[in-house]
Amino acid sequence: MQDLMLLLQDTINNNIDIDLAIGEIETAIAESDCKSEILPIYRAIQAYRENKTLDMFGHLRQCMMYFKSSLNITED
Numbered sequence: 124m125q126d127l128m129l130l131l132q133d134t135i136n137n138n139i140d141i142d143l144a145i146g147e148i149e150t151a152i153a154e155s156d157c158k159s160e161i162l163p164i165y166r167a168i169q170a171y172r173e174n175k176t177l178d179m180f181g182h183l184r185q186c187m188m189y190f191k192s193s194l195n196i197t198e199d
């Protein structure tokens with residue numbers, strides 16, 4: 124799951140194409156036995172894509188709490 128958190132971080136930092144990131148997340152969801160672990164990351168990326176800032180921050184918080192992980196996000 125940490126790989127998916129890095130994918131989320133890279134997406135928000137514009138280090139990876141958002142459509143590619145969504146495709147990777149959708150593949151992970153399809154292959155997972157525990158989809159609920161991945162859905163917060165998917166929702167965070169979708170909110171970022173749709174420019175829904177408050178939703179994105181809520182989903183980011185959920186991801187960080189769920190995975191007990193932090194994200195390095197640039198100011199840009």
